[in-house]
Amino acid sequence: MLRLLRRRLLQGVPLILGVIVMNFLLIQAAPGSFLDVMSAESQVSDPALLEQLRITYGMDQPVWLQLLKYIWSVARLDFGFSYRQNMAVLDVIMASLPATLVLMLASLAIALLLGVAAGVVAAVKVNTVWDNLLSFLAVLFFAAPSFWLGIMLTVLFAVKLGWVPVGGMMSITATNEGTLATVLDVLHHLALPAMALGLFYAAVYARVMRATMLEVLSLDFIRTARAKGLGRWRVVLAHGLRNALLPIVTLFGLQFGTVLGGSIVVETVFSWPGLGSLMLDSVSSRNYPVVLGVLVFSSIVVILVNIAVDLAYLRLDPRIRAR
């Protein structure tokens, strides 16, 4: 296991290097440096000051040297400096990360719970009304854009019914009321964005789960379990489900990046103060150090999650361990 971990981490290094080079060059291709935007925004026109800024940001050097310097600083976890927030890029990212992680985890939890449950029910009651209904819902949520779903959920649950707030992560009024009150307040705000982002993946999981479950339920050991006299649902849950969960774990790793991307639009819809809002703000204000930082940072996270998924696989599937 340790050997695999070391090998995968070593494989990840050139991958991260590649990602850095690719994104760095992409941003270099931008017409006009972010200094132009910055000086226009803060109305700096003094050429001496501009020249000094160019030197501070290393923009007087050739591109390859800037690239090498950037790689070297990323290796030391330094993603540069954001003039807009007047903070180190890593600090800016870290400040927005918790909100995004909460949103992503809640969405994935919803996706797993709803998706697995729907998939299991559809497989057990295959070709019945239930199967058809669940499959129909899955196809529907698979096609609905998350931002639109978010708006429609807002119209129904926030505007018409008034059950949950329209946006934000916390109420302005609820600040110093103790941890539990804060957690409840965040959960209250979290419900809609997590559903908007999670229902798509619930649909994906439901489809995969249904297919795998149908396959597993037709295997010999399921018949044996039934022949032993075990109850139907006990067989399904204890014997079937455990063996059908593996593809879901794979999907989880593969989709981590897309969930991250999806959170950009959902965060915008619900004014959720996470990486997505940061990314959109940085893209529209051409704050390229942050854009580059988010790209590289999120790629590293995706690589690490995939390594973690591989290791989880090793624990979950004894057939792989034996090899």
Add this chain to the structure above:
Amino acid sequence: MAGGTPGLFRRFARNRAALLGLVILLVVVGLALAAPTLYPRNPLRIVGPAELWPLQDPRFPLGTDSIGRNIAAIIAHGARATLLIGIFASLTATLIGVTIGAAAGWFGGWVDELLMRLTEMFQVVPGLVFVLTIVSILGGTVENITIAVGVVSWTGIARLTRAEFLTLRDREFVQACRAMGMPDWRIVLAEVLPNALPPVIVLSSLAVASAILFESAVSFLGLGDPQVASWGRLVGEGRTLIRSSWYISAVPGVAIMLMVLALNLIGDGLNDALNPKLRNR
């Protein structure tokens, strides 16, 4: 491919849902083609009172938006942009993916190693984040959005093409071509590629759906071309009025959903028709 085209369509049509998808797609294509005739003037022009609900005035069957533009006209003209971006982004992705996948699978060795690392690189960068960056750098024109979406959508196609090439390249018919002295490029283009394409076509049709979702997200976030009617943009513009006129966001969203739904159903149907052996998977 036994059965030829009629057999292919029969197998496709056996899937009722796929047929429904095809009907929806044809309606949208018809709408896109008819848009200049139905609404010859600029759809982004103000033509009536603001915030008129659907079915209130026969001139505006889908109502008007926050400043009095005809939503039906925006939907019809938006269908053009949506279809064009979806199809061309998918073609771009297919072209890149098939080229890279074919080269990796055919040559193997270090070429394969290098190209697969490149593919992984594009796989770990979150797609939408990458698209937004490209669009913000190059500008949000229809062409740039198409290219950006194509650039993030090819990895699955490349991996699939590579896998197909790996299984095909040592088959007897390929060896026969080699023995006949056929040049590599001809074997690849005329013999291997046609056999590798059926599963790739399925993935390409699904890529149209995801490209449409990408485009709608870019437009929704306000990074698209403001001069082009777009479904995603209208959803975004209606967002500020959800208390009084939520239909402004709802209508174009339904259009996006139906379009993506149709393409997904068609993809499933194509999968049944082109890869009969995989049908029960």
